[in-house]
Amino acid sequence: MVSNSEVAGTLSEIADLLDLLGEKFKPEAYRRAARSIEALPESLETIASRGDLRSIPGVGEAISEKVTEILRTGSLAYLERLRGQVPPGVLELMRLPGVGPKTARRFWAELGISGPAQLSEAIAAGRLSGVKGFAEKRVGQLRSAVGEVAAPSPSERMPIERAWPLARAIVEALRAVPTVHEVAVAGSLRRARETVGDLDVLVTADRTQPVFDTFSRLAEVREVRLRGPTKETVVLTCGLQVDLRVVEPEAFGAALQYFTGSKDHNVRLRSLARERGLKVNEYGVYRGEERIAGRTEQEVYGALGLAWVPPELREDRGEIADAAAGKLPRLVEAPDLVTELHAHLSPATTPVDLEGLVASARERSVEAVGVVVGRVRGGETVWTVPPELLDRIRGPPLRGIRLVPAVEAEGDLTGVGRSTLAAFEAEYLIAVPAGLGRAPSPQDLPPTPVKLVAHAGGAVDVARPVLELARLCRAAVEIGPGAERFDSTVARLARESGIALAVPTGVGTPPGDPSSAVALGFVRRAGATREEVLNASGLGTPAGPQPPLTGPRGRGRTPGHRKR
């Protein structure tokens, strides 16, 4: 079994090799195919077995044949042939910071340098002095670049839930600068990608200098890598790179659009602009010399005849055509989340904790909270809240918040039934299918409806049996960051199978915990509307057409409705 990432890696290597060989457009074609494959919600094997490889953006006749060969044989003759033309060390040279295909090729072809070690020797021996294009400063850069190879590896992509608090801290620090007006985070964090490679921060300000000064002096900053009149790049102690740009207010929307990406979304957007005789860059939309949009993103998309595209959808998966046709989904939003389905009290719970939970719900305008009052494993009770708390949870609403008792059932669901709920006087079950190694069969299902499948997590292929369980139970699956929840690719698969989603609201989590915001980003990234999120319908829904409480696919009701 060859993973999607391995295939993407192979295509990227082909791109690099073609770059070194001086090819013009092929490298970008291979990179684009690699990016789409990396972002696929299901395995290439599955797609190939349906004969659908050509439906992947950027995959045409030639690349689909190569992918097929890799899947079938685990290797690729074309790649081996390219490798034969370029010494392996030259690829490593190209991966040094500041060294691209042209420079690497010159080292190799003109100076006989075919690897970082040889480059290091050449620099030490002074063989670069007098060579055109390699003056003192450049040689200094190369020396440190070669040195860094042995040092800790360059920063890899970071899980979004880790990057989120860092971004928040930076935004708050910049907002405190007196000359600053607007601050926004763009990039893959804004698109709610599961991992982020760097942070992009945009600022409008009266004066640039104080902004850069504050930025460079942040406690988390390890080094300032580059500073120009409008842009500064730093590296944080954790290795994450942060780019800060100061833009004028008239261009804020255009810059936000541009730096939010994705790259493929922007390329398509600018191609569309060209077709309409317009030009889009980070300063605005231009007809000739005249700027016709730029202050807001709505203006920018509007000038191109498009509806504003939510950042989470900007991946060139057809969203631009949808925006042109007015067919973009109305994605679920934070105020839609009126119910928390899965809140925990600590094992040593006191009434104070319950007050805290209620306060937390009020803060977030959540009106009903499903509280776990007990946990069972294989029919045995493993944990339960103190009886006096159970009474309060079952009692009348606390300060307007309705508390709904729920039971978590770990692992195997056989033996879990109505009696389990009755024992706890709970209203619904939360399945926690740890170690579910196979697809469940209907006999495995409890006679009591399960409302939520939570704490499952894992990669797409691991998720399938869990999704099958959710489908059979007509339960929602919990989405969110971390190893114990499902990400946006699984959320998308769930939606496509008609399975409802559940989004943690953050009720009962510490202040500043990013998991609720990230979870919302994930389900939006999966294209979910309010109607597809179980805890977004029902209670307190604003006036207007009410979504069906029981969705078209027969999902359960929200806790708050059971006694109304």
Added chain:
DNA sequence: GCCGTTTTCGGCCCGACTGTTTTCAGTCG
């Protein structure tokens, strides 16, 4: 190599920054 409500051929996003230049090439995002 991919792709097309202008195309099955002829295009392929665009600008900041750096170091090296006498006006630009390369890298990066």
